[in-house]
Amino acid sequence: MSTERTEGIPSRRSRNHPLAPPSWLLNGLRPTGAPIPWAAAGRAAVALALPLAVGFALDEPEYGALVSMGALSGVIGDTADAYRMRVLNIAVPQLFGAVGVALGTLVFGHGWLAVGALTLIALVSGMISSIGTVASVSGLLLLLNAVVGAGLPLPSPWWTAPLLMSAGGLLVLALTLLGWPLRGRGPERSAVAATYRALADTLEAAGGPDYEERRQQVTHSLNQAYDLVLGRRARVHGRSPSLVRMLSQLNVVIPLVEAAPAAHLRGRPLPPEIPAAVRELAAAVEEGRTGSTPDLALPPPHGQSERAIDAALRHAASIVLLAEPDPYNVDDRLGRPAALRVRARRAVRDMMLSRASWRYGLRLALCIGLAQCLVSLVEVERSYWIALTVTFVLKPDFGSVFSRAVLRALGTAVGLVVAAAVLAEVPRGWWSVPVMMVLAALIPAFSAKGYAFQTAAITPVILLLSDLLNHQGFDLIRPRLLDSLIGCAITLVAGYLLWPESWRTRIGDRLADTVHDAARYVERAFAPLPDPSALSAARTARLQARRRIYRDLSGVRSEFQRALTEPPPTGARAAAWWPLVVAVERIVDATTAARVRVDHGAEPPTADEVARVTQELRSLAEGVRASPVPLRVAFDPEGDESSVLAPVRHEVAAARALTHPPA
Template sequence: MTSERRTEHIPPGQPRARPASRQLPLTPPAWLLSGLRPSRTPVPWAAVVRAGIAMAAPLAVGFALDEPEYGALVSMGALSGVIGDTADAYRMRILNIAVPQLFGAVGVALGTLVFGHGWLAVGALTLIALVSGMISSIGTVASVSGLLLLLNAAVGAGLPLPKPWWIAPLLLSAGGLFVLALTLLGWPLRGRQPERAAVAGCYRSLAAALEAAGGPGYEERRLEVTQSLNQAYDLILGRRARVHGRNPALVRLLAQLNVLIPLVDAAPAAHLSSRPLPPEVPAAVRALASAVEEGRTGEPVLELPAPHGPSQRAIDTALRHAASIVYRADADPYNADDRLGRPAALRERARRAVREMVLSGASWRYGLRLALCIGLAQALVSLVPVERSYWVALTVTFVLKPDFGSVFSRAVLRALGTAGGLVLAAAVLSEVPRGWWDVPVMAVLAALIPAFTAKGYAFQTAAITPVILLLSDQLNHQGFDLIWPRLLDSLIGCAITLVAGYLLWPESWHTRLGDRLADAVEDSARYVERAFGAADATDADEAAARTARLHARRRIYRELTGVRSEFQRALTEPPPTGARAAAWWPLVVAVERIVDATTAARVRVNHGAESPAPEEVAAITAELRGLAEGVRTSRTPAEVRVGPRPPGAEESVLAPLHQEIVAARAIATEH
């Protein structure tokens, strides 16, 4: 009797489970360990220095003018700017920092006007929470804006701020704009550097994928290629929407990015050939990355070995074409390599986003969840004497952000992070005398925020907590007595969020993972049709088909990135959600491999392989649609039912695709 070794599918970032007989009874659950494990993301040292200066300088000015409260408010505004400074391109940084500051100023003004008005403040903050939650669904900038609107409103309604009412909004906005000014100091020297670095990063990530082709590390490298392409296109197309007319530098960058797509398409074919590529190939791609980053022009010099087989011919052809575009000073003069189209104007996209927000059920549901939790928090602190009660609403707002990850795990991690931050805050408030010593201490504590934010949410919370307490102490002079109330308030806020924002909403623990995955499988079927459905096409039709395939491939890989992110979020949830996500995860990987196999087959056909028969293409698409329907109607992979496997010729160009579909079927029907 032979035994077969099964491959265990373990999601990235998830620890390998111990056997049941050896599981330690006190071992923390995997979803908690994943949040407490620091990320390997490098520390952004420029942001570290900027945060220390941005938050310590206002305090120093406040002490010099004998107005420490004013300095503390400016530093609070700088804190929101430090947290919101997450973009790479300078134009996006203006939006990410300046626009939320406007909403924050409105929020603190509204909060100040209802300070001390009891139930009026409860109603006002509940309504603000509804608006904040709804606008958070529009996009990244809107999400930060909604967050700051509600946070500052809670601060204004809970703290006695300087009079008249317009002083606090003015000072908080000044702090955010100070961060923006520090951020933009490098713009004259590095105006286009973020975009160039993003495009060069795409070339480098692809070089790593080509180097790993045919080996076990390819899948992870391929995912990095997709992520870097998404980031680069977001940067360049976002900037392109705000440029009137043709910008030569921007056109060249977009051409250099677009010309990389044939190389990306050829990578799966090289991987499926199971033969490592010559080392000269990834080395040449890295040389192109350096040329993009440095803006070099001239005649490309490529020393590549003679290609063998369709996949290597595809790599060779795409690489030589990419080199001709990268080194050309007037790249893409006739827009030949600009196939993605011009995005809609910023005003039109904003109008469309607002319309979708108002008509979206998900937007209303999240707004109502946030409004319910904030209303309960404010009603509780109005009925029960809770000292400095604004911290409860702040906790609810930070935890109940759907685009920040799992609500449940964030509530637990925030409680742990707050406890860790309070230990540091206790040492500062008990040992550091109030006054000028607060300036160097603030510089050190503020610098920890960007450094710890890169490591994870619990670490970010631990870094922000002592900063906020030190600033609060400048306003209310309570010192060490702030420690215990802050911990109690955080625990109350986390409890409200877990009950009213998580457990009472079935969508929190009945995820739509199967639906998202089924949509991806259906898109895979359409992608197969686009890749092989056009026969006997004219040159013009073939060019249009190539463009359509490019659109389809970029769309499906971006969608798969979103599916993977959704699964990664669900994996941090406690059972049963986390267990269901882990069960579906192998099928997510299988769908990604199906798309790779389709792309590889199309590349082989383009370089001499025989096209598949229409009947074979139809059978594969029908099978994928059947798999999608099975996934959509099942709660677990074991419940998926699919039809019999259609016959496929072993020598067909689609043979690897057949194999990947068989693997997906085996995963879906596994008991």
């Protein structure tokens, strides 16, 4: 069985041993295989330690700590690849963070006015988090900094803290942009080259057990590359030659990606010269080589799938190495994104009309309101930490609330152990600078490994900065642990148990939508063309439909991994959907392979056969939507075994046979 089929599913050993930790907790504590971002670690070390050094030099350590707090926000938000997106990811959230700390400072010490203000800010923060990645980080900083401003005595006048914290974020941005003159187009070009390499791995695995895992990797690489290139195109007025080249290089990958399923269904490996040629094209893309004559030493093709790969590979070589791509003959495949102003208006409109957006905002507002009411009625030392914990745990687009609460408590406990050693052994002063360099560098490194690891890395940094502001030293440790546990308890009760939709997985609904899209894709792939001139438009529409299906499946996979971290019965119900997720991917692959075979000489299927398959897919989608767990529905795959749709019929049958009735 391939890794893709088993990754993230609880092992039999963890289920059978009663003393073993629950599988949902093990999934959250297991570090991911993401590489350590060394450059980001170096930037974090400089960005957080340098302000402290300047503050000590000027005998204003509190000012240096505030600048470092702003830098910490910038480090957390620096998650994009392309430089233009990094500007947005750092600068825009800093603006919201400055507004948040200003509002918090203005209501500091005003009792119930502060409770009402923070509750309203939490509602706005939760709602705007549904817009997108930049808005999500902006909403997070808006609420976090408002909580800090309302809970800590910051320097006067009121604009001092926003100014200093914004300076810290701008310092991170400046350090990030140092490489732009040297690598301005590097992230986009590297993403396109990575797509070619992932494709080479997929073609090399065709016909073998690792194909499905490699195909998932090429889908992820293609999504990332298109997001970077098309995101940049949305901000470029006119036609940039380098952008046209990268978009052309991406577009010619699509026929090769389409031909890969047909090659896999043959059941035997491709000649090694084919993946080697694709890797050579990847090197040409990354090095920017152009103008040379393509020289592909490919073996003679045998069969429809090899002919499709041969034709697509030779065409890709001619485009990759073309000296002057035609700037007016570039098809975006997914369509050119609207202008940023237009997308912003649409996002705000969708947010205001979305029930999910209001629901997230109300959940966050309820928990923050309860946290602030508690600290207003009960004497809690440095009470802002409770609301900070609620904000981090209940971030609605960050994953499972239940598992995040548990992982937050565990990560905080580990971080407090580190902080206790630092506060007990390191004297306040210049020694804080090298210690901060080490602790800050751990934040990007640990953030790549998982939420609990990120929490463990951030906790000692925040405590060290808090100590520079309020001079409590080791006495900070015990209240912080108690506050974190109180915040996690509020989130579990008011943000999880009181909202029934938190208990069920959304995999079924999202998967039903994807199966419906697969039915439309089958119809579109084999629809008769009344006019030969419509061939190009039909092909583009088919490619767009296929790409959207795979994007939807990526979302289903993300939801599946999130659901596995939930406690029973949600995690167990999520695991029951996994065979159907894989089966739907195989249906789409089989449909693409059938279309490739028809394009290279195979007999097209009859209209009745296409109608039967699409009807069965729609019936499957309705069954998926109506059931909390997969149901077995009989489907007879009988038909002409020589038809190109025979593999599709068998995959549809497998999609129904793999699932099981509820216990």
